[in-house]
Amino acid sequence: MAKIVVLGAGLGGVIAAFEIRKSVRPEDDVTVINENAFYQFVPSNPWVLVGWRDREDIIVDLIKPMKKRHIELVVGKAERVEPDQKRVRLTDGREIGYDYLVIATGPELAFNEIEGLGPKGFTQSVCHIDHAVQAHTAFEAFCQDPGPVIVGAVQGASCFGPAYETLMIIETELRRRRIRDRVPMTYVTSEPYIGHLGLDGVGDTKSLLESELRERHIKWITNARVIRAAPGMMTVEELAEDGSVKQLHELPMKFSMMLPAFRGVDAVRDIEGLSNPRGFILTDKHQRNPKFPEIFGIGVCIAIPPIGKTPVPVGVPKTGFMIESMVTATAENLGQILRGEAPSHEATWNAICLADFGDKGVAFVAQPQIPPRNVNWSGSGGWVHTAKVGFEKYFIGKVKAGKSETFYENAVLGLIKTKKIKAH
Known part of the structure; x- marks a missing residue:
């Protein structure tokens, strides 16, 4: 009998627990450690910000689905992973031992x-449900006395889709409230061009997203390095291609949502051989850590080098499709190892994204995520908004039922079937 511990219960951790439970032997134990007893559907947080969703709409109690799948749920915050002792130490003093550990903490x-x-400063966030709820309160107050809005992603950020979504969803809501004419809007991003997305673009995302910004009268600053946020003002340096300061912007703001850079969590930072200087988990092609092969890493917490050099640091996103692929590879490899076989499964690292803009949206498919690609497609329309709403209901329903399915793969097949993209 082996004890497998999954650290984290976000998108990757939850489906990893379900997939691993199916893949390993019946006598093996599967345990999940998570700071909370709930799962939050983070992609819906921009809707929470504008009041289209409540907290309860996107929260799933994990106790019942975990119990249904014979998975132990330990509620507590990890203070330190101790690879040499093969245990996770919690902040309350508990120690959870493991034979195999899957790190899925997110960032x-x-x-x-x-x-x-950030939320303790002068900008809002949609990275956590608590942040989104706070942002909604701030947004409602803003709508009573509107003014300039700044949305974007700072230097080192690696998640740009939610920034575009939040920007467009706010713009859509302001039009619905008939106050859009009182709100100058600016998109501030570390991307070298609009639609880069940390992926050097996908299909025609540059033209599609630039067109959306122009149509909605939204200005933008690329190659942006945010210096500080202060009451009513954001200071931004716009860099030239050689990295020199092209222009200094003092941007007035009444409301702002800026995505931060990510780093590894405290529990795994500064462990030689486990994480890189930024705290992200080092993994091989089988999702295993080279120094500690009994440790696997999946999701946003793993180390991936950026795609090329840019004037301002830009990270690579770990999208849902990619995370799902890491989960499947990890679960299958654990099953092989426990049966005395060599691991053979590798993540495909494909990307599919549905970026909702409140009334329509932009979708893209990159196979593989890092170019050159076999599929390099993007499209837009009202169907993207409909698909995103359907995705939310589908995925939350599956988590509640304790099920894990390859949603993103099915979504790509669906797009191919409806001739949204060409099969290759």
């Missing part, structure tokens, strides 16, 4: 790297 949000950034 720590590095708000403190920029003065005034």
Whole structure:
């Protein structure tokens, strides 16, 4: 009998627990450690910000689905992973031993790297449900006395889809409230061009997203390095291609949502051989850590080098499709190892994204995520908004039922079937 511990119960951790339970032997134990007893559907947080969803709409109690699948749920915060002792130490003093550990913590949000950034400063966030609820309160107050809005992603950020979504969803809601004419809007991003997305673009995302910004009268600043956020003002350096400062912007703001850079969580940072200097988990092609092969890493917490050099640091996103692929590879490899076989499964690292803009949206498919690609497609229309709503209901329903399915793969097949993209 082996004890498998999954650290984290976000998108990757939850489906990993379900997949691993199916893949390993019946006598093996599967345990999940998570700071909370619930799962939050983070892609819906921009809707929470504008009041289209409540907290309860996107929260799933994990106790019942975990129990249904014979998975132990330990509620507590990890203080330190101790690979040499093969245990996870919690902040309350408990120690959870393991034979195999799957790290799926997601990132720590590095708000403190920029003065005034984040919910404790002068910008809002959609990275966590608590942040989104706070942002909604701030947004309602803003709508009573509207003014300039700044949305975007700072230097080192690796998740750009939610920034575009939040920007467009706010714009859509402002039009519905008939106050859009009182709100100048600016998109501030570390991307070298609009639609880069940390992926050097996918299909025609540059033209599609630039067109959306123009149509909605939204200005933008690319190659942006945020210096500080302060009451009513954001200071931004716009860099030239050689990295020199092209222009300094002092941007007035009444409301702002800026995505931060990510780093590894405290529990895994500064462990030689396990994580890189930024705290992200080092993994091989089978999702295993080279120094500690009994440890696997999946999701946003793993280390991936950026795609090429840019004037301002831009990270690579770990999209849902990619995370799902890592989960499947990890679960299958654990099953092989426990049966005395060599691991053979590798993640495909494909990307599919549905970026909702409140009334329509942009979708893209990159296979593989890092170019050159076999499929390099993007499209737009009202169907993207409909698909995103359907995705939310589908995925939350599956988590509640304790089921894990390859949603993203099915979504790609669906797009091919409806001739949205060409099969290759």
